[in-house]
Amino acid sequence: MSLARDVTTVGSATLGSRLLGFARDMGIAALLGAGVFSDAFFAVLQITNFFRRLLAEGALNAAFVPLWLRIKQIEGRAGAYRFFQQVFDAMLLVGGVLAAGALWFAPALIGLLAPGFDGERHALATEYLRIVAPYLALTGIVAVLAAALNAAGSHGRGRPGHGGLQRGAAAWRSHGSQASA
Amino acid sequence: MTQPSAVGAILAYAILLAGIVAAGRDRSRLSAPAAIHRQRRNGGYRFAAGGTALVPRLHSLFPDARRFFVLAVPGLVAAGIPQLKLIAGAMVASSSQAAVSWLYYANRLYELPLGVISIAIASVLVPAIAASVRSGTAASAAAQSRGFEIAIGLALPSAVGFAVLAEPIAAALFERGAFGRAIPQRSPRRSRRSAPACPATRSRRYSARCRSRMRTRARRCLLRSSGLRPPSSDRLRCFPLRPRRRGGGDCDFRLGRRDDPRHDLAATGWLRLDRDAARRLPRIVLAAVVMGLSIFAVLALLAPLFNASGSLARMAALARPGRDRAWRLYLASLEVLGVARMRDLLAAVRKPRPRSERSSCALRPRVMPCGGATDEDPGMAFKERVFSGVQPTGNLHLGNYLGAHREIRRAAGQATTASIAWSICTRSRCGRIRPSCRRRSARSPPRFIACGIDPKKHIVFNQSQVAEHAELAWVFNCVARLGWLNRMTQFKEKAGKDRENASVGLYAYPTLMAADILVYRATHVPVGEDQKQHLELSRDIAQKFNNDFAESIQAHGYGDAFFPQPEPLIQGPATRVMSLRDGSKKMSKSDASDQSRINLTDDADAIAHKIRRAKTDPGAAAERGEGPRAATRGRQPGRHLRGARRRRARRRCCREFGGAQFSTFKAALVDLAVAKLGPINAEMKRLVADPVYIDPVLADGAARAQVIAAETMKAVKDIVGFVRR
Numbered sequence: 059m060s061l062a063r064d065v066t067t068v069g070s071a072t073l074g075s076r077l078l079g080f081a082r083d084m085g086i087a088a089l090l091g092a093g094v095f096s097d098a099f100f101a102v103l104q105i106t107n108f109f110r111r112l113l114a115e116g117a118l119n120a121a122f123v124p125l126w127l128r129i130k131q132i133e134g135r136a137g138a139y140r141f142f143q144q145v146f147d148a149m150l151l152v153g154g155v156l157a158a159g160a161l162w163f164a165p166a167l168i169g170l171l172a173p174g175f176d177g178e179r180h181a182l183a184t185e186y187l188r189i190v191a192p193y194l195a196l197t198g199i200v201a202v203l204a205a206a207l208n209a210a211g212s213h214g215r216g217r218p219g220h221g222g223l224q225r226g227a228a229a230w231r232s233h234g235s236q237a238s239a
Numbered sequence: 240m241t242q243p244s245a246v247g248a249i250l251a252y253a254i255l256l257a258g259i260v261a262a263g264r265d266r267s268r269l270s271a272p273a274a275i276h277r278q279r280r281n282g283g284y285r286f287a288a289g290g291t292a293l294v295p296r297l298h299s300l301f302p303d304a305r306r307f308f309v310l311a312v313p314g315l316v317a318a319g320i321p322q323l324k325l326i327a328g329a330m331v332a333s334s335s336q337a338a339v340s341w342l343y344y345a346n347r348l349y350e351l352p353l354g355v356i357s358i359a360i361a362s363v364l365v366p367a368i369a370a371s372v373r374s375g376t377a378a379s380a381a382a383q384s385r386g387f388e389i390a391i392g393l394a395l396p397s398a399v400g401f402a403v404l405a406e407p408i409a410a411a412l413f414e415r416g417a418f419g420r421a422i423p424q425r426s427p428r429r430s431r432r433s434a435p436a437c438p439a440t441r442s443r444r445y446s447a448r449c450r451s452r453m454r455t456r457a458r459r460c461l462l463r464s465s466g467l468r469p470p471s472s473d474r475l476r477c478f479p480l481r482p483r484r485r486g487g488g489d490c491d492f493r494l495g496r497r498d499d500p501r502h503d504l505a506a507t508g509w510l511r512l513d514r515d516a517a518r519r520l521p522r523i524v525l526a527a528v529v530m531g532l533s534i535f536a537v538l539a540l541l542a543p544l545f546n547a548s549g550s551l552a553r554m555a556a557l558a559r560p561g562r563d564r565a566w567r568l569y570l571a572s573l574e575v576l577g578v579a580r581m582r583d584l585l586a587a588v589r590k591p592r593p594r595s596e597r598s599s600c601a602l603r604p605r606v607m608p609c610g611g612a613t614d615e616d617p618g619m620a621f622k623e624r625v626f627s628g629v630q631p632t633g634n635l636h637l638g639n640y641l642g643a644h645r646e647i648r649r650a651a652g653q654a655t656t657a658s659i660a661w662s663i664c665t666r667s668r669c670g671r672i673r674p675s676c677r678r679r680s681a682r683s684p685p686r687f688i689a690c691g692i693d694p695k696k697h698i699v700f701n702q703s704q705v706a707e708h709a710e711l712a713w714v715f716n717c718v719a720r721l722g723w724l725n726r727m728t729q730f731k732e733k734a735g736k737d738r739e740n741a742s743v744g745l746y747a748y749p750t751l752m753a754a755d756i757l758v759y760r761a762t763h764v765p766v767g768e769d770q771k772q773h774l775e776l777s778r779d780i781a782q783k784f785n786n787d788f789a790e791s792i793q794a795h796g797y798g799d800a801f802f803p804q805p806e807p808l809i810q811g812p813a814t815r816v817m818s819l820r821d822g823s824k825k826m827s828k829s830d831a832s833d834q835s836r837i838n839l840t841d842d843a844d845a846i847a848h849k850i851r852r853a854k855t856d857p858g859a860a861a862e863r864g865e866g867p868r869a870a871t872r873g874r875q876p877g878r879h880l881r882g883a884r885r886r887r888a889r890r891r892c893c894r895e896f897g898g899a900q901f902s903t904f905k906a907a908l909v910d911l912a913v914a915k916l917g918p919i920n921a922e923m924k925r926l927v928a929d930p931v932y933i934d935p936v937l938a939d940g941a942a943r944a945q946v947i948a949a950e951t952m953k954a955v956k957d958i959v960g961f962v963r964r
Contacts, residue, residue, distance in 0.1 A: 076351050083347045092340035100343040101329050108322040117318035121311035141307070148304035171326060174334025 098182035101172045105160075106190050106197075113201040122205035130209075142206045149202045153195035160191035348408065352397035384516035392523050396569045399531035403538065526572035533568055621803040626761030628702065628752070688936070689922040700940030702755065707948035712747075712754035714955060718784050719750045723776055729769070753777035757802050758948045765808040778804045791958045801958060842920060843913040850909050 090096035112118075122145065130138035160167060164187045168180055175183060325346060332338035401408065688694055702708055724730070727749050734741035744751075756764055756777050766774050781802035785792065792801045837846055926932060956963045 080347065080351060083344065087344060090340070092337040092344070094336075096340040096343075097333070097337055100339050101333060103343075104322070104326045104329050108319055108326060111322045112315050112319040117314045118311060121307060121314055125307055125310060141304075144304040145307050148308070171330055172333035172339070173330060174332070179333075 094179050095182065097175070098179050098186055101168070101175070101183050102186040102190060105171065105187065106193050109194055109197050113197050118201045119205045119208055122202070123209045126206070126209040138209075142202070146199065146202050146206075149198040150195065153198035157191045157193075157195035160194055161188055164188050164191070344409070349398075349401060352394065381513055381515075384513045388516055388519055388523065391520060392573075395523060395527040396530055399527045400534065403531050403534045523573065526569055529572045530569040621760060621762050623763065624759055624761045625763045625765065625808065626756050626759050626805070627765050628755050689919050689926060694936045694940060698940045698943045699936060700944045701937050704937065704941035705758075705945050705948050707758050707945065707952040708751065708754050710754075710952055711758045711948075711955060712751040714959060715750040715754050715757075715780050715784075716747055718787065719753070719776070719780050723779060724749060726772075727776065728772060749773050749776045750780065753780045756805050757781055758951050759944070760803055760947075760951055761805050762803045763808050764805045771807060774805060774807050781805070788958050791960070795954070795957050797954065797958070801954065837912065837916070841916070843917060846912045846916065847909045850912065 086096075090099060126138055126141060129141045133140075164184045165180070168175065168183045168187060172180070172183060325342075328342050328346075329339050332342045688699065692699060724746060730741070730746055730748070733745060752773050753776060756774075757780070764774055764777075781800075781804055784802055785800040788801070789799075793799070837849055841849070953963065955961075
């Protein structure tokens with residue numbers, strides 16, 4: 059039955075964090091309600107959430123660390139560093155292109171992701187997307203940096219949390235701007 | 240107004256981005272030119288004449304990164320699918336006013352229990368299942384079944400709760416501020432609709448039934464997106480439908496671990512449930528339904544309250560049936576249906592008391608089967624056994640008596656028969672072997688016995704008479720790491736500057752000590768401060784052995800751990816008795832001056848003489864102008880002698896001798912020492928004078944010790960794979 063105990067331990071820790079997140083959602087609900095602003099906000103938030111889940115929540119880490127360690131084993135530190143450089147640059151390139159695309163084609167993108175938005179909501183969502191667009195570039199870089207630190211420092215032990223912080227900052231930006239607008 | 244703010248934000252981000260890029264690239268600029276050269280040689284970067292402009296040739300730009308992306312992308316996509324699903328939901332919902340927001344809130348609601356369960360499962364059950372897979376199909380099926388039961392048992396009531404309580408939950412949680420009273424009417428319904436997503440069963444029937452209730456196309460898509468695939472279902476899918484191929488190379492990109500349980504499970508195929516699960520799962524469903532029905536009934540009773548009062552009352556009303564009664568009801572119905580007893584559930588959930596809490600000093604005589612470790616707590620399974628070793632160096636002195644022997648005697652009095660092994664370590668003597676060893680070791684046991692160890696009740700023996708010590712020490716030499724031994728301060732002290740000339744025995748001595756302790760699988764060891772580090776090492780070795788050979792230990796039926804982690808028995812007030820000549824040093828039997836210690840062999844006159852000549856701390860007293868009283872607190876031998884010898888609280892000593900002269904105190908001390916040590920002296924002299932007495936005692940002890948040691952050694956050989964006769 060120690061299995062049940064372990065599940066309870068991990069589960070209760072997760073529950074704590076979820077409850078905090080829930081408190082935040084209650085706050086958002088109280089602040090934004092369910093209307094034009096919140097529709098636009100949440101639609102754009104889904105995009106950033108998508109990239110957060112994609113990059114910052116360990117999937118990239120799980121791909122990076124073993125490869126890094128293997129390259130380090132075969133080619134030594136310099137090889138591992140070169141690998142990191144290349145991944146960093148590639149991620150920068152991809153993220154940059156994505157961010158630039160999001161900035162440039164924001165109206166079209168919103169039209170694609172939220173086809174039902176009318177004029178006001180569409181304009182709002184476009185603006186929010188432009189605000190959070192750089193996040194797409196930043197999160198990839200930060201994820202690579204974190205993965206590299208992870209690989210170099212503690213050899214594969216996960217260190218979650220940084221992504222959430224950054225995303226929080228991005229969301230807060232869009233939120234603040236929304237409130238002012 | 241919005242335009243400038245957006246432009247400003249973009250500018251700020253551009254600056255931030257530039258900063259991060261600069262920081263990242265700077266490292267490459269600063270890195271050795273050789274690295275750049277290598278990159279160039281490998282066709283990585285092409286530097287233009289200026290050295291700054293990169294001319295990319297796409298196919299050879301990032302050779303390593305390409306490998307990385309090939310590996311990473313499937314994992315990334317898998318991680319992103321739940322979110323893609325939410326985006327799809329938002330796409331569909333965007334056409335109706337405020338639907339995106341409702342969808343978001345509803346998602347948050349049902350992700351609450353689902354996230355908890357799925358993460359707990361991912362981090363706890365998956366490793367457990369992986370471990371069980373290796374030990375066979377039956378164990379694997381059992382682990383999968385238990386995991387499935389836990390998941391369903393937690394998720395299903397949550398789902399039912401959401402389905403029944405959707406409206407009050409949403410109202411109580413969200414209905415304030417901008418989220419007006421009129422609006423949330425539709426959000427709870429969404430929450431209810433997405434409730435089926437909660438149990439990870441992804442039951443198509445359930446969703447189909449719900450689908451038929453849908454009115455608009457948007458809602459149908461919404462359910463399809465949230466119901467068919469719960470957000471974390473891919474984490475729950477530790478039971479793959481068919482074997483997955485690894486994503487290229489030998490690096491697994493999903494978990495970054497080679498022992499990805501999913502691959503192991505892939506070998507065993509589909510989710511296997513055992514008979515117990517087949518019996519329990521329907522009952523769990525039934526219990527959840529019972530719970531749902533009763534909540535519904537309670538809700539119907541409370542309905543007037545909802546209509547009458549505001550949000551706070553709603554919250555209170557929600558909290559009570561929702562949290563308290565519903566869960567209790569659910570647990571009760573589980574109990575009635577015979578799925579699980581409440582007591583068992585609570586016991587399973589309750590944490591075991593940490594090991595450190597179990598008192599190290601108070602020995603509870605508890606007899607447990609020596610080898611049979613249960614799954615519950617490996618530490619509990621070991622029979623309590625105290626082991627103590629003494630080197631036959633010189634004489635026992637007051638510090639030994641106060642520090643170890645008195646405690647040993649106390650522990651011995653509490654412990655059960657033959658649960659204590661005392662050894663006199665002849666062989667090692669810190670790595671030095673001399674003919675004088677024999678003479679000395681012949682003198683040690685009588686002292687031991689004179690201090691109050693009953694050789695019949697306990698085991699007193701010579702280490703060199705039990706060969707298993709050395710055998711196990713070799714195994715431990717292979718388990719222990721050089722780095723651990725390098726840290727041993729005793730070796731550094733004893734080897735001094737002449738490290739190269741120290742014997743290997745002196746260096747490896749701590750592993751022999753670990754073997755001394757663990758060959759009897761001792762759980763408690765009375766140690767002084769100076770030996771604590773060695774005991775720590777013994778614990779490390781035991782732990783590493785248990786880890787390294789975990790599978791083998793399990794396979795041979797010794798449970799989770801073969802060796803216990805020996806705990807120190809730290810003694811009472813006088814763990815450190817100071818030297819009589821130098822209050823800053825410990826009383827030591829190897830001190831050159833005999834005047835610095837009170838030997839247990841000293842007679843009354845000698846004790847009196849030594850105490851009278853002992854150094855006190857008048858300096859400290861004079862400085863503070865308090866007379867001898869201050870000395871009781873100073874760092875000087877008197878304090879330790881007094882505090883410990885009289886076995887009184889120090890405060891009481893201070894009161895008693897507060898204003899007195901040192902001579903008064905010393906006189907009292909001499910009386911006490913003589914009274915305590917006198918009988919020991921007499922007994923010791925008697926035993927030493929009788930050479931026929933001690934040899935049979937030791938032979939008997941060795942024979943008894945060997946029985947235990949041989950049993951351990953036999954098991955160790957099996958575990959590590961040595962061939963034995």
